[in-house]
Amino acid sequence: MSNSEYMARAIQLAEKPVFSPHPNPRVGCVIVNNDHIVGEGFHEFAGGPHAEVNALAQAGDSANGATAYVSLEPCCFHGRTPACVDALVKAKVKKVFIAMLDPNPRVAGEGVSLLEQAGIDVESGMLAEEAKALNKGFIRRMTKGRPWVRCKIAMSLDGRTAMANGESQWISGKAARQDVQRYRATSDAILTGVGTVLADNPRMTVRGIDAVNSKSRQPLRVIVDSQLRAKPELDIFHEPGDVLVATLSDQKGSYKENINVEKFSKSVSGIDLSALLEYLATQEINEVQVEAGAKLNGALLREGLIDELVIYMANSIMGDSARGLFSLPRLTSMENKIELNCLDLRKVGEDFRFTLQPVY
Helix, strand or coil: CCHHHHHHHHHHHHCCCCCCCCCCCCCEEEEEECCEEEEEEECCCCCCCCHHHHHHHHHHHHHCCCEEEECCCCCCCCCCCCCHHHHHHHHCCCEEEECCCCCCCCCCCHHHHHHHHCCCEEEECCCHHHHHHHCHHHHHHHHHCCCEEEEEEEECCCCCCECCCCCCCCCCCHHHHHHHHHHHHHCCEEEEEHHHHHHHCCCCCCCCCCCCCCCCCCCEEEEECCCCCCCCCCHHHCCCCCEEEEECCCCCCCCCCCEEEEECCEECCEECHHHHHHHHHHCCCCEEEECCCHHHHHHHHHCCCCCEEEEEECCCCCCCCCECCCCCCCCCCHHHCCEEEEEEEEEECCEEEEEEEEEC
8 A cells, every 4th residue: 555545544434433522533443464454543532542542552563663654733731631642652653644734723733843852753745635624623723713614404406495374394304314414423523503593493413324322412402592582392402412592681591500501692683693613713712503594594695704615406396485594685687696605415315415606
């Protein structure tokens, strides 16, 4: 195998955990000695051993004089676990290939510097774009101070998301709904509006996939509720995991201990959504999945806060009176339309899944 193939394997390993290793990035590592893989590892959850440590443990004495391929620059500080740089030095690896440098200011090239000071040859940049795609949210939080925002919408062939009376279950098929659960698992938070909560009484949790167990970390559930209209008895407040209620109200409501109510400033569209996302970044949220109605979707799109759209299109027609995808001001000319780049299109069960990127 070539160097790039070993790095591709490290990136493949990094993708293995079904759930996000929140707040940490996804990382994979491969240890190679005499053209043979002697150790592999990935980072599964925060507080658990990092990819390099898992790979070195599998390699044992074979790591001495070996080459390590890591999808992200090894950490150089002692957090919940010891620094991976120290583990690589102690194992006496000869060379380290790194796909990309860590954007975390606490690392940011220092890991490379320490490895080189220990006499280890280091090369970086191999399959860097592929490595960046693994951790879009972590990179965005570290460089821009806000999470990556992915908006999920299920629609009919004529672009409708609910009937006029609000009924929306189910537009998409079983396979598409299962696919959404996997996206939820990779997210650190799920963002919705109070209108969706009142209309559908959703749970907004990850379920129905094999990896869900008693130790699985559920994404933070975030409700945009300016006037605290969501009552404590609703299902979303009684599922495992924490809830954040973003409001304009000075009240705190009578919620359980795992429910945090935070007041935000007001904007033209209601709650200041930029401030909300910046707050989520301070809570170490890397990726946010939006599952909301046209009002919140439209507000996020108008403010340029959606990074990615995942749209499931069903083979059905719901008619003119049904509700649309985004609540937007009237567009009077074609030059005002919002352009989208199509990154991916594939069939999921009986539905089609579009992955799109708004062009702001």
